[in-house]
Amino acid sequence: MPIETxxxxxxxxxxxxxxxxxxxxxxxxxxxxxxxxxxxxxxxxLAVRGAPAIGVSAAYGVCLAVGVLADTAPAAEAMETVGKTxxxxxxxxxxxxxxxxxxxxxxxTAKTLLSKDPSLTIGALKRVLLDEADAMCAQDRxxxxxxxxxxxxxxxxxxxxxxxxxxxxxxxxxxxxxxxPMYVAYRQGRRFCVYADETRPxxxxxxxxxxxxxxAGIETVLICDSMAATLMQQGRIGAVITGADRIAANGxxxxxxxxxxxxxLARHYGIPFYIAAPLSTFDxxxxxxxxxxxxxxSGDEICSLNGLLAAPETVGVYNPAFDIxxxxxxxxxxxxxxxxxxxxxxxxxxxxxxx
Amino acid sequence: MPIETxxxxxxxxxxxxxxxxxxxxxxxxxxxxxxxxxxxxxxxxLAVRGAPAIGVSAAYGVCLAVGVLADTAPAAEAMETVGKTxxxxxxxxxxxxxxxxxxxxxxxTAKTLLSKDPSLTIGALKRVLLDEADAMCAQDRxxxxxxxxxxxxxxxxxxxxxxxxxxxxxxxxxxxxxxxPMYVAYRQGRRFCVYADETRPxxxxxxxxxxxxxxAGIETVLICDSMAATLMQQGRIGAVITGADRIAANGxxxxxxxxxxxxxLARHYGIPFYIAAPLSTFDxxxxxxxxxxxxxxSGDEICSLNGLLAAPETVGVYNPAFDIxxxxxxxxxxxxxxxxxxxxxxxxxxxxxxx
Numbered sequence: 001m002p003i004e005t006x007x008x009x010x011x012x013x014x015x016x017x018x019x020x021x022x023x024x025x026x027x028x029x030x031x032x033x034x035x036x037x038x039x040x041x042x043x044x045x046l047a048v049r050g051a052p053a054i055g056v057s058a059a060y061g062v063c064l065a066v067g068v069l070a071d072t073a074p075a076a077e078a079m080e081t082v083g084k085t086x087x088x089x090x091x092x093x094x095x096x097x098x099x100x101x102x103x104x105x106x107x108x109t110a111k112t113l114l115s116k117d118p119s120l121t122i123g124a125l126k127r128v129l130l131d132e133a134d135a136m137c138a139q140d141r142x143x144x145x146x147x148x149x150x151x152x153x154x155x156x157x158x159x160x161x162x163x164x165x166x167x168x169x170x171x172x173x174x175x176x177x178x179x180x181p182m183y184v185a186y187r188q189g190r191r192f193c194v195y196a197d198e199t200r201p202x203x204x205x206x207x208x209x210x211x212x213x214x215x216a217g218i219e220t221v222l223i224c225d226s227m228a229a230t231l232m233q234q235g236r237i238g239a240v241i242t243g244a245d246r247i248a249a250n251g252x253x254x255x256x257x258x259x260x261x262x263x264x265l266a267r268h269y270g271i272p273f274y275i276a277a278p279l280s281t282f283d284x285x286x287x288x289x290x291x292x293x294x295x296x297x298s299g300d301e302i303c304s305l306n307g308l309l310a311a312p313e314t315v316g317v318y319n320p321a322f323d324i325x326x327x328x329x330x331x332x333x334x335x336x337x338x339x340x341x342x343x344x345x346x347x348x349x350x351x352x353x354x355x
Numbered sequence: 356m357p358i359e360t361x362x363x364x365x366x367x368x369x370x371x372x373x374x375x376x377x378x379x380x381x382x383x384x385x386x387x388x389x390x391x392x393x394x395x396x397x398x399x400x401l402a403v404r405g406a407p408a409i410g411v412s413a414a415y416g417v418c419l420a421v422g423v424l425a426d427t428a429p430a431a432e433a434m435e436t437v438g439k440t441x442x443x444x445x446x447x448x449x450x451x452x453x454x455x456x457x458x459x460x461x462x463x464t465a466k467t468l469l470s471k472d473p474s475l476t477i478g479a480l481k482r483v484l485l486d487e488a489d490a491m492c493a494q495d496r497x498x499x500x501x502x503x504x505x506x507x508x509x510x511x512x513x514x515x516x517x518x519x520x521x522x523x524x525x526x527x528x529x530x531x532x533x534x535x536p537m538y539v540a541y542r543q544g545r546r547f548c549v550y551a552d553e554t555r556p557x558x559x560x561x562x563x564x565x566x567x568x569x570x571a572g573i574e575t576v577l578i579c580d581s582m583a584a585t586l587m588q589q590g591r592i593g594a595v596i597t598g599a600d601r602i603a604a605n606g607x608x609x610x611x612x613x614x615x616x617x618x619x620l621a622r623h624y625g626i627p628f629y630i631a632a633p634l635s636t637f638d639x640x641x642x643x644x645x646x647x648x649x650x651x652x653s654g655d656e657i658c659s660l661n662g663l664l665a666a667p668e669t670v671g672v673y674n675p676a677f678d679i680x681x682x683x684x685x686x687x688x689x690x691x692x693x694x695x696x697x698x699x700x701x702x703x704x705x706x707x708x709x710x
Contacts, residue, residue: 226613258581316576
């Protein structure tokens with residue numbers, strides 16, 4: 001049974017149910033979000049995370065906001081709520097562009113609808129917004145499957161791949177981005193091993209990737225982030241595949257901190273380095289990686305280990321959540337439309353044509 | 356006041372007192388070793404760690420073994436104890452060569468003495484062995500100071516250096532190896548920042564390096580191992596300095612896992628990469644890195660976070676404690692005799708001349 005990372009329950013006055021990823025792998029618990037504030041906190045504290053998953057969640061967040069308004073009132077009266085909710089949810093995390101992409105799409109849908117039919121009621125607007133969020137959820141699911149189909153041949157039969165953080169089912173509404181080619185290759189009968197970086201400080205590799213891959217029966221070996229070079233030196237890694245949180249127009253890619261280092265190691269050892277991401281992760285408004293905002297998180301995430309203080313209180317801490325991998329380090333970006341080899345301004349623009 | 360990582364207390368029937376490094380930074384506790392078995396456990400469980408510190412500790416371990424024997428018996432009767440203790444302690448950890456180097460020296464001292472004077476008593480042998488261990492302790496202290504003097508000019512005034520694991524006072528009988536140049540530069544009035552990799556899985560960077568550097572007043576910023584590449588990309592790192600556990604005849608160096616990756620990142624960004632180690636860390640009997648045994652430790656070190664299971668129980672785990680940095684990645688090795696630039700078979704042999 002596929003993992004349901006997020007699920008809308010009920011009609012236009014429903015709620016968003018999320019797997020609370022802070023509790024994994026120890027406990028598989030659902031978190032119910034009934035207000036935008038609850039969803040904001042869920043995103044901020046990483047109960048739900050992964051660029052595509054927070055994008056789809058935020059779309060449903062707009063449904064939560066309008067859900068409490070009176071159905072019979074004119075839709076125009078809901079537009080302030082829609083706009084403010086979009087701004088509010090967009091500020092929950094800065095790096096993943098899927099978040100603002102999804103919110104802009106929801107806001108745009110509402111505006112277009114209202115301009116076409118000024119007599120619209122809020123009840124009708126709710127229905128359209130929920131349909132739009134459902135459509136984004138279904139689109140993400142299809143994009144994941146297509147990324148899996150497009151990338152499955154990159155998984156070496158009898159070999160091993162390395163991944164970082166979690167860009168799997170838990171990071172999307174579907175079967176993931178970086179892990180999608182692994183799921184599809186496994187379905188096709190290929191047998192391989194996935195080395196999962198534990199991904200400090202929040203251990204998404206250990207807690208989430210290792211959990212969902214072993215659940216699916218895929219052989220998984222956990223390593224510390226610092227051990228990837230050793231595996232490459234030993235010739236054990238056939239390919240590196242990670243996700244992305246935002247890809248600039250020139251192909252520079254923001255992803256979980258540690259990805260940049262892996263891309264340099266892969267280059268050094270001549271190992272192909274792939275990024276798997278849906279087209280909603282591309283941000284053509286940003287020329288290159290320097291323009292991508294990088295979230296810095298609390299030093300406590302590094303210093304506190306399940307309640308134990310692992311470092312002296314007086315030490316400084318630097319905790320960027322993401323890093324920027326230059327396009328030149330990326331062998332190809334695996335998208336739902338196919339592979340973009342040697343990603344750069346021109347072939348990205350051409351792949352994005354019509355989006 | 357300098358940190359006393361290890362200290363022999365009492366005469367020939369004394370004991371070895373160690374700072375219990377498993378308790379830092381939360382608690383500064385002494386661990387008293389009165390038998391070789393206690394010392395073996397202290398080394399195996401990393402209560403004492405760092406190649407030079409375990410070498411000196413093991414030398415004192417031989418004193419613990421002979422300490423309980425009757426003074427008046429012939430020294431020849433103690434030789435089996437000496438030999439067995441050396442073999443036993445040498446098996447506590449496989450990678451650091453300082454351990455077997457120190458034990459061979461203790462064993463050799465006893466054998467030479469006995470061959471010169473077959474009428475020697477155990478009482479006299481005890482005295483000589485304790486003097487030898489004290490000499491090794493003092494020699495390590497001097498070597499650390501000399502490494503500091505030789506390497507201090509490599510610390511950029513107003514800049515920053517990066518280190519991995521702990522190769523400081525806690526890893527030696529003196530002011531450390533990799534951290535020695537920082538202590539000396541600081542004493543000389545230079546001001547700089549040390550970025551300390553936390554060093555998963557056992558967090559020697561967070562727990563030990565951050566502790567001893569902040570105690571000394573040196574500005575220290577803690578990062579996850581996966582963040583080093585970001586700092587280098589930002590141009591913030593002037594040099595990388597780490598210790599080593601064993602250096603082969605050609606300069607290939609075993610050190611805490613993660614060092615290899617750093618050396619590749621440093622190369623990529625054109626940042627000098629130094630290893631600081633006393634001559635006792637060189638093992639000329641091993642041609643290159645492939646001959647260095649790499650300790651693999653329990654997967655629990657990665658999966659268990661202060662009692663919390665951070666990964667699913669069914670996942671495989673790979674936990675090598677060390678990796679091998681090829682000589683070609685090393686700008687220079689900082690030793691007590693000076694710097695060995697572009698370390699290779701010939702200039703290492705020449706630097707080792709007379710040792």
